[in-house]
Amino acid sequence: MNMTWLMRMARWARRPPSMRQVRIVAVVIAVVLVIAGLEWLGLWPDWATVEPRGGRLPRLN
Structure with a gap:
């Protein structure tokens, strides 16, 4: 484990985040889970889905 993470954990133990x-x-976690669940069930609207472009963009010189 990195020393930075140990220091961060010690800081959180001394001063935990507010309620x-x-x-x-x-x-935020609940909203993400609801969106993922809607998409998994097939209830997510098509207009809200990003379509992959496929491949790289051509270079402009």
């Missing part, structure tokens, strides 16, 4: 930050992270 507001925890709620924000929980809401």
Whole structure:
């Protein structure tokens, strides 16, 4: 484990995030899971799906 991560964990143990930050992270995770679930069930609209372009873009000189 990197020393930077150990220092970060020690800082979090001494001063944990506020309840507001925890709620924000929980809401973001919930929204991502709902979107992933809708897409997995096939309920995600086509207009909201990014279509792959395939290949690389040509170089402009």
